[in-house]
Amino acid sequence: MRYLKIFLLNFQKVFEQRGRSAVWFFLTLINPLVLLLYWNGSNISTQWSSASRTSYYLLIVITSSLLISHVEEDVSFYDIRQGGLVSKLLKPFPYYWFQFFMEIPYRILQGIYGIIVLYIILIMFPYALKIELTPHMLALGFITCVLSYFMSYTYKLILGLTAFWIPDIWGIYQLTDVVFFIFSGNIMPLHFYPNWLKEIALFLPFAHIIYYPVLIIQGQLSLLDSIQAISFQLIWLAVLISIFKIMWHFGVRKFSGVGQ
Amino acid sequence: MEYYLKVIKRIFIYNASSLLSFRSSFINSLISSIVWSVSSLISALLLTSKSGSVYGWSRNELILLTGSYTIMWGIVNILFQRNFQDLTMVIDRGKLDSTLLKPIDSQFLVSFKQLNYAAFSRLILGYIIITTIASRVSLHISFLNFIAYLILILLGVTIIYSVWFMILTILIWHHSLNNLNALANNMVGYSRYPQEMFQKVSPSLLVLFPVLITSSIPTRFLLHKARSLELLFLFLASTTTLFLSRKFWQFALRSYTSAGG
Numbered sequence: 001m002r003y004l005k006i007f008l009l010n011f012q013k014v015f016e017q018r019g020r021s022a023v024w025f026f027l028t029l030i031n032p033l034v035l036l037l038y039w040n041g042s043n044i045s046t047q048w049s050s051a052s053r054t055s056y057y058l059l060i061v062i063t064s065s066l067l068i069s070h071v072e073e074d075v076s077f078y079d080i081r082q083g084g085l086v087s088k089l090l091k092p093f094p095y096y097w098f099q100f101f102m103e104i105p106y107r108i109l110q111g112i113y114g115i116i117v118l119y120i121i122l123i124m125f126p127y128a129l130k131i132e133l134t135p136h137m138l139a140l141g142f143i144t145c146v147l148s149y150f151m152s153y154t155y156k157l158i159l160g161l162t163a164f165w166i167p168d169i170w171g172i173y174q175l176t177d178v179v180f181f182i183f184s185g186n187i188m189p190l191h192f193y194p195n196w197l198k199e200i201a202l203f204l205p206f207a208h209i210i211y212y213p214v215l216i217i218q219g220q221l222s223l224l225d226s227i228q229a230i231s232f233q234l235i236w237l238a239v240l241i242s243i244f245k246i247m248w249h250f251g252v253r254k255f256s257g258v259g260q
Numbered sequence: 261m262e263y264y265l266k267v268i269k270r271i272f273i274y275n276a277s278s279l280l281s282f283r284s285s286f287i288n289s290l291i292s293s294i295v296w297s298v299s300s301l302i303s304a305l306l307l308t309s310k311s312g313s314v315y316g317w318s319r320n321e322l323i324l325l326t327g328s329y330t331i332m333w334g335i336v337n338i339l340f341q342r343n344f345q346d347l348t349m350v351i352d353r354g355k356l357d358s359t360l361l362k363p364i365d366s367q368f369l370v371s372f373k374q375l376n377y378a379a380f381s382r383l384i385l386g387y388i389i390i391t392t393i394a395s396r397v398s399l400h401i402s403f404l405n406f407i408a409y410l411i412l413i414l415l416g417v418t419i420i421y422s423v424w425f426m427i428l429t430i431l432i433w434h435h436s437l438n439n440l441n442a443l444a445n446n447m448v449g450y451s452r453y454p455q456e457m458f459q460k461v462s463p464s465l466l467v468l469f470p471v472l473i474t475s476s477i478p479t480r481f482l483l484h485k486a487r488s489l490e491l492l493f494l495f496l497a498s499t500t501t502l503f504l505s506r507k508f509w510q511f512a513l514r515s516y517t518s519a520g521g
Contacts, residue, residue, distance in 0.1 A: 023439045027446055034450055037457055042311035070439075077349065167285045170345050171292030171378070174445075178299040187306050194309070 002093070003101045011105035021106055025113040028064040032057040035187065047192070055129050058118065059214045060186060065114040067145060067209065069153040071103045075160025076169045086257045096244065100153060107149065134219070140226045141217045147233040148213045151205055154240040161244070164251035185211030205236040267364060268372070275375040289378035293337070297330055297385040304452070315456035320397050321483060322454070327389030328413065328482075329452040329475040334382030335417045336424075336448065342374040344428055348438040351431040357518045367509050371425065390482070401482060409478050412491070415498040416474030420448050422501035423471050425509065432512040451475040470497035 014021060036057040039048070079085040088095060122129060159176060163169050181187065183206040190201045190211055201207050212229040215221045221229065279286045304326035308319040317325065347370050350356050360366050394401055401409070424444040431437060448471055450458075455476035458465045466473055470493075477494045480486040 017436050019434060020437055020439055023437060023443055027439075027443060031446065034453065037461065038307065038314065038453055041315040041454075041457055041460065043313070044311045047310065073439075166288050167282065168289045168292065170341070171289045171296075175292045175296045175299070178296055178303065182299060182303050182306065187303055188310065192310055193306065197306075 003097060006093070006098065006101040007104055010102045011108070014105040014109055018109060021109045022113065024070060024106070025065050025110050028068065028110070028114075029061050029117060032060040032064070032186065039188070048189070051127065054125075055218065056189065056214065058121065058129055059217055060210065062114045062118055063145070063148070063210055063213050063217075064186075065110040066107055067149045067152055067213065069103055069149070069156040070106070071099055071153060072156040072160035072173065074102075075099065075157060076163035080160070080163040080251075080255065081169075083257055085255060089252070095248065096154075096157070099157065103153060136223065137216065137219055137226065140223075140230065141213070144213045144216050144226070144230055144233065147230065147237060148209050151233060151237050151240060152209050154237065154244055155205065155209070158240065158244050158247060161247045161251050164247070164254050180206050183207060184209060185214065205240065208233045208236055264364075264368070267368075271372060271375065275377065279377055286378055289376060290381055293334075293378050293381045294385070297334075297382045300330060300452075301326060301385070301389065315454045315460070317454045317456075320393050321479070324390060324393045324482065325454065325475055325479045326452060327386045327393065328479045329386075330382055330389060331386030332413050332416050332420070332451070332475055332478075333448070334379050334386055335413070336420055337379035337382060338376050339417075340371060340421055340424070341379075342376050343371050344424060344441055344444070346370075346374065347428050348431060348441050351428075351516075352435045352438055354518045356516060360513070360516075366513070367425070367506065371421070394482075399483065405482070409482050412478035412481055412494060415494050416451070416478060418498040419470050419474050419494075419501050420451075422498070422505035423469075424448065425505045426501075429505075429508050429512045432516050447471055448474075470494075470501060473497070 036053060039053055040050070044053075079088060085095075088098060091098065118129075159172065162172055166172060183190075183201045183204050185201075185207060190198055190207055193201060201211075208229065212221070212233070216226050216229065301323075304323055308314070308322045312319065314322060350359070350370070356366075356370075359369050362369060393399070427440050427444045427447075430440060447469070451471055451474045453472075455466060455473045458469075458472050473490075473494065477486055477490050480490065
């Protein structure tokens with residue numbers, strides 16, 4: 001019940017700051033569309049049809065807006081660097097869940113923006129989205145999206161916690177943004193990568209945040225492959241949560257109430 | 261002028277002593293810069309791996325474009341990026357007062373007070389990319405051509421600075437929009453793509469968002485493909501955006517209230 005209260009209070013705040021959410025959504029919308037524009041000017045059509053490309057990047061827009069958390073800035077700047085963590089440490093909630101219920105309203109609002117944009121695009125271009133979903137794949141798609149969100153949230157929380165030790169957070173964020181961009185399937189589907197890079201990309205957690213959910217929703221993975229992808233998501237989620245717990249344990253000891 | 265030269269000298273000295281005092285921070289920034297630069301090159305190689313040409317640009321030309329982008333982004337990183345990150349916090353917390361009370365131009369101070377020496381690594385990598393591709397395609401770059409190229413890069417940096425600063429100035433009215441910095445960051449990132457890509461959508465995009473041409477035109481100059489009109493446009497865009505950023509900042513300061521807006 002108390003988490004519901006946190007969620008509702010923060011939803012009110014997020015709705016007041018819907019302009020901020022709109023900026024984040026704009027970024028998740030424009031980046032894949034720029035890449036789509038880029039590929040439209042290349043001669044990749046023999047390997048990757050125009051319809052598949054459009055469908056792929058539209059799904060990237062939707063999944064990115066719904067599933068990519070942006071909690072790292074609040075954690076690193078407002079909580080750790082500015083000392084706002086003091087009030088949260090005194091509250092009777094685990095920090096992980098407190099931030100989680102504060103972050104969820106942003107995802108809901110961004111998801112609403114994404115659905116509106118998708119609806120407009122599908123009215124203008126009815127055949128833009130190619131999805132071949134069966135009922136059980138729909139269920140798997142839902143599960144993979146939930147796990148993907150938890151992975152994204154935990155990963156971004158870990159990034160934010162690096163502020164306990166590293167002053168130049170923006171350098172880390174720029175770096176991790178580019179790494180995420182490369183290995184999450186944003187540039188192009190990972191199966192187009194050179195074999196050695198594809199193996200690395202499919203192993204890392206980033207592919208399980210965006211790439212695999214997109215493939216499952218598109219209906220391009222078999223039932224067995226989907227279950228395997230979800231299993232890897234669970235394993236990575238366990239790893240990320242362990243890393244978070246360790247960093248939190250040592251970071252809080254280092255934290256001083258006036259900020260870092 | 262002499263006063264500002266003294267201030268610039270102090271800024272260089274202050275940031276150098278800060279680098280020596282916080283060596284681990286410098287090393288962390290250096291590693292981030294190097295890995296970012298290498299990752300950018302990898303993403304460029306991936307983008308060019310599946311097709312021979314994109315909008316008339318061959319693979320080598322696109323990688324050359326990445327080199328120009330890396331150099332330009334390196335300069336932006338050295339001079340402005342930390343200041344822009346701080347500016348979002350400064351305006352949000354209503355701490356711009358102390359800057360406005362100082363006997364120095366506020367735009368100058370908020371734009372230049374911090375330097376990021378670690379980002380020099382991006383300049384080095386950009387230079388390596390350009391010289392490697394130039395030798396691969398037997399592209400002869402004379403000393404004068406290179407100086408002219410650097411001037412064009414600096415014009416591009418001016419456009420990026422001005423547009424980015426104008427975007428952040430909006431924070432004076434809407435201080436909660438502190439993710440405008442990320443928006444500006446992304447917009448600059450689009451300059452790594454060929455300008456013809458955006459021209460295909462609408463030629464007016466390049467006029468409305470001159471950031472999109474900041475890497476393309478210097479690269480086309482290196483390839484001996486730049487038209488005089490393009491060079492003139494780059495120059496006009498840099499002076500116009502700089503002038504507009506100045507006027508917009510002065511206009512915005514009239515609305516600034518110190519309690520975080």
